[in-house]
Amino acid sequence: MNKLINLKVDKKQRQKNAEACKKKGIILPTYEQMKDPVNKIPQKIKDELKGVGLWDIHPRNLFRITWKNEPVAKGGSYGKVNYMVLPPKLTGCKANIIGMVGKYFPTGAHKVGASFSCLVPRLVTGQFDVENEKVVWPSTGNYCRGGAYVAALLSCESIAILPAEMSKERFEWLKKVAGEVIATPGCESNVKEIFDKCWELRKTRNNIQIYNQFEEFGNPLWHYEVTGSAMSEALAAEMGTTGRYRGAVLSSGSAGTLGLSYRLKEIYPHSKLAVAEALQCSTLLDNGFGGHRIEGIGDKHVPWIHDVKNTDMAVAVDDEAPIRMMRLFNEKVGTDMLKKEGIDSALVDKLNNLGISSLGNLVGAIKFAKYYELTENDYVVTIFTDSMELYGSRLEELRNERGAYSERNFERDMQLISDIGIDHMMELNYPDRKRVHNLKYYTWVEQQQRDVTELNAQWYDHENYWNQFAKYGKEINGLIEEFNKEIGL
Numbered sequence: 001m002n003k004l005i006n007l008k009v010d011k012k013q014r015q016k017n018a019e020a021c022k023k024k025g026i027i028l029p030t031y032e033q034m035k036d037p038v039n040k041i042p043q044k045i046k047d048e049l050k051g052v053g054l055w056d057i058h059p060r061n062l063f064r065i066t067w068k069n070e071p072v073a074k075g076g077s078y079g080k081v082n083y084m085v086l087p088p089k090l091t092g093c094k095a096n097i098i099g100m101v102g103k104y105f106p107t108g109a110h111k112v113g114a115s116f117s118c119l120v121p122r123l124v125t126g127q128f129d130v131e132n133e134k135v136v137w138p139s140t141g142n143y144c145r146g147g148a149y150v151a152a153l154l155s156c157e158s159i160a161i162l163p164a165e166m167s168k169e170r171f172e173w174l175k176k177v178a179g180e181v182i183a184t185p186g187c188e189s190n191v192k193e194i195f196d197k198c199w200e201l202r203k204t205r206n207n208i209q210i211y212n213q214f215e216e217f218g219n220p221l222w223h224y225e226v227t228g229s230a231m232s233e234a235l236a237a238e239m240g241t242t243g244r245y246r247g248a249v250l251s252s253g254s255a256g257t258l259g260l261s262y263r264l265k266e267i268y269p270h271s272k273l274a275v276a277e278a279l280q281c282s283t284l285l286d287n288g289f290g291g292h293r294i295e296g297i298g299d300k301h302v303p304w305i306h307d308v309k310n311t312d313m314a315v316a317v318d319d320e321a322p323i324r325m326m327r328l329f330n331e332k333v334g335t336d337m338l339k340k341e342g343i344d345s346a347l348v349d350k351l352n353n354l355g356i357s358s359l360g361n362l363v364g365a366i367k368f369a370k371y372y373e374l375t376e377n378d379y380v381v382t383i384f385t386d387s388m389e390l391y392g393s394r395l396e397e398l399r400n401e402r403g404a405y406s407e408r409n410f411e412r413d414m415q416l417i418s419d420i421g422i423d424h425m426m427e428l429n430y431p432d433r434k435r436v437h438n439l440k441y442y443t444w445v446e447q448q449q450r451d452v453t454e455l456n457a458q459w460y461d462h463e464n465y466w467n468q469f470a471k472y473g474k475e476i477n478g479l480i481e482e483f484n485k486e487i488g489l
């Protein structure tokens with residue numbers, strides 16, 4: 001059986017890591033605590049957090065890697081899952097669309113959970129030397145922000161790698177948190193250049209560990225455990241006894257977030273997973289390639305950790321739609337007009353919770369709801385990964401490029417939403433899925449030296465290979481608990 005995550009313990013190094021953590025007053029949250037912070041995080045930690053800002057570099061903020069943070073900038077405790085339900089009046093489809101909000105994680109994006117889940121198994125097994133090694137975070141943005149942040153909370157150094165054309169906000173913040181920031185050529189979809197940089201670092205640097213989110217199973221595991229649990233609670237709260245959960249529509253960057261759907265499919269076996277991508281780089285739909293403007297997704301390859309055989313649909317979203325919706329939902333003329341049109345004003349004030357890829361996810365969810373002719377009783381879920389906090393500069397660029405936002409823009413953009421159609425979508429049958437799976441060969445076996453027998457196991461031994469998440473979740477929880485005992489705080 002292929003091991004998805006290596007949990008072999010080096011007792012000596014683990015003890016050294018625990019001593020280093022003790023000196024700095026660091027303790028680690030378990031997945032169980034992230035799922036249920038209200039009941040499982042000790043009061044002492046909640047009290048400590050009363051004096052800590054959401055983004056502060058403070059070790060206790062490890063306990064804020066949860067979907068249940070109180071939505072405040074400082075001193076927040078825990079409550080219900082942060083999510084929004086977008087009504088038919090705004091989306092133009094009959095189904096209810098639930099999006100969980102990533103803004104209230106430290107760093108303002110849910111990727112911090114994936115970063116935690118790639119580093120912590122190494123820390124608590126002693127495979128990583130927290131005092132003498134640096135972590136390299138190859139990313140198109142939020143993963144390396146999350147990684148640099150988690151590493152800073154653990155007092156270890158980071159090297160962040162991301163494409164040069166990512167938003168200014170990401171670079172400015174990273175410069176303050178990561179030891180080193182490396183910009184690779186190109187935009188969002190230039191991931192090959194990031195991988196090449198990783199190979200260069202492997203050859204030229206000592207004492208580094210590279211946690212490549214596109215192949216690290218800690219990434220989907222965190223979403224299977226924590227995001228899946230939060231979404232099932234949000235669904236239960238919204239659906240009552242008459243609602244029907246139909247499926248998750250999620251864009252794929254590293255394919256980590258898809259882990260949430262693997263969990264929901266266990267609970268709701270008839271539900272679907274639709275994976276969204278930019279029409280300008282429609283790799284899953286038709287092996288397409290190209291640059292696009294939906295930061296964080298669609299990287300001209302199929303990640304190693306994507307369970308393709310479990311993916312029911314590919315949905316391509318024209319990047320012009322989220323770009324125009326960003327203006328509609330964030331320019332004052334747009335939000336004033338939305339309120340005038342009768343959209344709940346409290347909801348309109350929260351539309352800035354949706355960053356560009358969140359808007360792309362929303363478009364994908366609308367297409368899914370229209371394709372399957374979903375009704376008022378049906379529920380579709382997605383993720384609002386990060387918020388407009390990270391895209392102020394993009395809004396400014398659009399103002400300069402296209403002029404001030406007017407009522408005419410508003411009318412056109414509302415029309416654009418109501419015209420969202422069922423084009424560029426494909427239900428993936430067996431050969432379609434196999435075609436997508438086969439693309440992994442070129443990236444992972446030819447370029448990145450993965451084993452072809454494991455690639456085949458992903459397909460031919462599908463159940464055994466992919467059904468290991470719950471087992472790993474339990475084991476890592478146990479290892480974190482042991483490690484905390486060893487720290488002894």
Ligand SMILES: Cc1ncc(COP(=O)(O)O)c(C=O)c1O
Nearest residue numbers: 142252253254255256257296357
């Ligand atoms: C803004 C944004 N949206 C979507 C994603 C995609 O998430 P995943 O990598 O889990 O597929 C990312 C990933 O970094 C992101 O930064």
